[in-house]
Amino acid sequence: MxxxxxxxxxxxxxxxxxxxxxxxxxxxxxxxxxxxxxxxxxxxxxxxxxxxxxxxxxxxxxxxxxxxxxxxxxxxxxxxxxxxxxxxxxxDRYSSSPIIHYSHQLGTDLYANAIAAYTLYNKENILVIDFGTALSFTCIDKYGNLKGVIIAPGVNSSLSALIGNTSKLPKIKLKKPPHILGEYTETCIQSGIIYGYLSMVEGLINRINQELKKNCFVIATGGLSHIYTPLTKEIHFKDKLHTIKGLKILFHWNK
Incomplete structure (x- = not known):
């Protein structure tokens, strides 16, 4: 095995x-x-x-x-x-693979995400959104060309920074609040983190689609993907194991 x-x-x-x-x-x-x-x-x-x-x-x-x-x-x-x-x-990013990229700063996780997307999905343009420590967007086309990457602060990182820098805020459970407009501190922050990040995700997907002049097939992965995927129609598939599948493909290319 x-x-x-x-x-x-x-x-x-x-x-x-x-x-x-x-x-x-x-x-x-x-x-x-x-x-x-x-x-x-x-x-x-x-x-x-x-x-x-x-x-x-x-x-x-x-x-x-x-x-x-x-x-x-x-x-x-x-x-x-x-x-x-x-x-x-x-x-790492220098390991042999079926995709083409010219970045000398591409993280191994993003590289694996691109490889798995190219190998598993036969789509014109594929966008992998990784809800990890950072929030990353990795785009690749059906020919194996890496179109580019977006990296933003991760959800938990932002939440931790907010709570850590504010003395009276309680520990917040990361979940969908009952309403957009919160009534209590906890639900106010939940709305900002959940719907604020969701709006950023949907907005970036829209901007990427506009720049490419074609809509991407969007895959969500990472530890918090299960929270955001059900809240939007812009994400087409969720796979928490997407990155390690890419590592498996890299193994077979480099063993």
Whole structure:
């Protein structure tokens, strides 16, 4: 089996696939990137997760890692080597793939998003919106040309900044409020974060479509995609595993 790992600033997503070209994920889980853990702590954590999900470590024959956090890449790689005695393949924007891009600053997660979109969806223009630590928009056409990227502050980052810089604000649960105009502090902030970001997402989709002069097929991924997708008709499909599918494709191109 193939273990795929997407290391982000807020979380680490794992996916377990068969070693063939099938992109159906057999099992997936997520852990926080913080707090900092030692090598031994990661080894113990990974072993406990395997036990929890009934995963036999000997069945994992290949490992691929995509990361935007260099300080975490090495320790995760070392801990997995200790468990599996397998050297993981590390992929990034310079790894071989079926798409064409000229960016020297493209994050591995955005690269994987573009690759998965191009491989899985036969559409004129595809837009992947990743509701992660940052809110990102990655656009690619059916010929494998990366059209461009938009990056904005992430939803949780904005919410944390607001609460952290305001002494009397309570901790806010991120969910759809009952009305646009809130009556209490919590629902007022929920409306701003949910509908404010939704308006930005819909507005950027509209501007991208205008610039390309064709409507994009829009995919949502990332930890908060399940909150925003039901609230708009501009998002056509949601796949929380979209990025790790891209990492799996990168593995097959670079193994």
């Amino acid at each position: 193939l273990l795929t790992i997407n290391i982000g600033n807020s979380s680490i997503r794992f996916g377990l696939f068969n070693n063939n070209y099938n992109l159906k994920c057999n099992c997936s889980w997520i852990i926080n990137s913080n707090p900092h853990r030692s090598l031994d702590e990661y080894i113990l954590l990974f072993r406990n997760i395997y036990q929890q999900y009934g995963i036999f470590s000997k069945l994992i024959k290949n490992i691929v890692i995509g990361s935007v956090v260099p300080t975490l890449t090495n320790i995760v790689e070392q801990s997995l080597y200790k468990i599996h005695k397998i050297k993981p393949i590390i992929v």
